[in-house]
Amino acid sequence: MRNIRQLLHELSQDSISKSSFFLVLNTIVTTGLGFLFWTLNARLFSSEQVGLASAVISAMNLIIALTGLGFGTAIIRFLPTAETRDEKNRYVNTFLSFNALIVFAASSLFLLFLSIVSPRLLFIKESIYLAAAFIFFVTAFSAFSLLDSVMMAYDCARWIVVKNSVFSAIKILLPIMLVSAGAYGIFASWGIAAIIALIASLVFLYKRFGYRARPAIHESLLRRTFSFSFGNYLSDLLSRFPGLVMPIMITNMISPESAAYFYVAWMIAGLVLMIPDAISSALFAEGSRNSEAVEQRVKHCVKLILLALTPAVIIGMIASKYLLMLFGAEYSKNASLLLSLLILYSIPSSVRSLYLSIKKIRKEVGQIIAVNAIGSILTLVLCYLTMERGLVFIGLSYLTAQIAIAAYILAFGLRIPRREGCA
Structure with missing residues (x-):
């Protein structure tokens, strides 16, 4: 205690x-x-x-x-x-x-x-x-x-x-x-x-x-920062693209009702996803103020995410059926497993969020765009190939794509020097 x-x-x-x-x-x-x-x-x-x-x-x-x-x-x-x-x-x-x-x-x-x-x-x-x-x-x-x-x-x-x-x-x-x-x-x-x-x-x-x-x-400030800001703008659009087009794809390939079930499940899962996103945003802000000891801060953020995300994922998965009941019995019946998969999605997503914050601190815009582009393309391709099997396979596609990105980052992408020299 x-x-x-x-x-x-x-x-x-x-x-x-x-x-x-x-x-x-x-x-x-x-x-x-x-x-x-x-x-x-x-x-x-x-x-x-x-x-x-x-x-x-x-x-x-x-x-x-x-x-x-x-x-x-x-x-x-x-x-x-x-x-x-x-x-x-x-x-x-x-x-x-x-x-x-x-x-x-x-x-x-x-x-x-x-x-x-x-x-x-x-x-x-x-x-x-x-x-x-x-x-x-x-x-x-x-x-x-x-x-x-x-x-x-x-x-x-x-x-x-x-x-x-x-x-x-x-x-x-x-x-x-x-x-x-x-x-x-x-x-x-x-x-x-x-x-x-x-x-x-x-x-x-x-x-x-x-x-x-x-x-x-001040034109000099715009010239100094525009490539960084515009690169992150493109990256953000790429990251959000699957969520923007998914309801349209589901409506056309499954049914409008299924699109509604997906939208509500995604909205609820977003309450869990905001935990690693908030911690990663705080890391980015802190690292921008002082780029020294980034490795130590990342380790601290990993502990913080584990501390906050673990109970949120467990509670969310247990309560998924009851949370969806707030929107109607049909939502609970058709989207409870999808919601559980999207909540699990927050775990590998936290790896990507931390990685992108590190890259933002180091101004490595190309890596930021590449990770979000690959992640979005992989998600959309998997969803398209499995969508006719139902919402559960959409959830599995989201989870699989994010696990693949997280595995790549952990295996090859996460190289944090002990001292950062970001100007």
């Missing part, structure tokens, strides 16, 4: 452990408050209005994802290398300003071609004011999201929880006042909450770190 208390005390004093905890807590809090947000909207608005609003928000998230260009990763990697406050300010202002320009342009193009891309969403540009508000909200939410990386780089992960909790809480209150606006009112609640939380976050960064937000783009 004393050893357990001592271990917990040591973990509470460790920066990686604390950052990981707050990142996991952030996901739990935002997921819970997000559920309340949509539950409230379901009572205040018609199902058609909720559906249209969710489509607009999905479009916003897609625009932000496609225009991100890896700036969040670049902020975490390069901001700690800045030696003065002014240099740090130049980094943040450059990334925020350049990202805002790209998002502004992409949002404008989206509205321009909206009648072709999604005619059902034409209501968001019924007037010039609604169209301008859409562009402004998307740009603000992109900047708001990018501040997560700024706070990670400044080693204040706990304030990510505060920032996103403020956003989520305000977002829940606003629909009550915007019922008359219909579907746009739901979207506006999201945008207004993001603006308020963005301003509060900028005030916090000014008071805590002396950061002054100004529109400025």
Whole structure:
């Protein structure tokens, strides 16, 4: 018992452990408050209005994802290398300003071609004011999201929880006042909450770190960091690609019902997958601030993942059937084994997550892209070849592909020098 208390005390004093905890807590809090947000909207608005609003928000998230260009990763990697406050300010202002320009342009193009891309969403540009508000909200939410990386780089992960909790809480209150606006009112609640939380976050960064937000783009900083940020952007898209296309593949090759079962199982498994992802993100942030003794930090992260992931996997597999019952008996009947396989998937996935964090610290972008590309291709090929056999074989394909990647990394890829020389 004393050893357990001592271990917990040591973990509470460790920066990686604390950052990981707050990142996991952030996901739990935002997921819970997000559920309340949509539950409230379901009572205040018609199902058609909720559906249209969710489509607009999905479009916003897609625009932000496609225009991100890896700036969040670049902020975490390069901001700690800045030696003065002014240099740090130049980094943040450059990334925020350049990202805002790209998002502004992409949002404008989206509205321009909206009648072709999604005619059902034409209501968001019924007037010039609604169209301008859409562009402004998307740009603000992109900047708001990018501040997560700024706070990670400044080693204040706990304030990510505060920032996103403020956003989520305000977002829940606003629909009550915007019922008359219909579907746009739901979207506006999201945008207004993001603006308020963005301003509060900028005030916090000014008071805590002396950061002054100004529109400025320093070309030398972009040239220095762009290959790293864009490489990580491509890698992230490759990593997410199987999850984006899998529901479509399942719908066409099995059935729409099976696609729903997969989506729910993947969503629940994501709560377990966030554990190694959070710890790996904390390792990346810590290693970017101080690239010495990476080997020691990796060993610590392995212990931390084992400590947190083992009970999560065991509990998740035991409770999989009951968790799916929350969505209906048919989900439990058809997706419980799939969910167990996807939860097991988190074990080899943790090897890949740690490996990619090491490569990010060392700026080895080619290796990052290669691992995610091979992993995604292998996953898609195995799923395609076995999909007609059912959802269980999709889960087995995911697990097999990730085990193969983890085996390669452990056998050939994981070479950690005792001293790192990342500039």
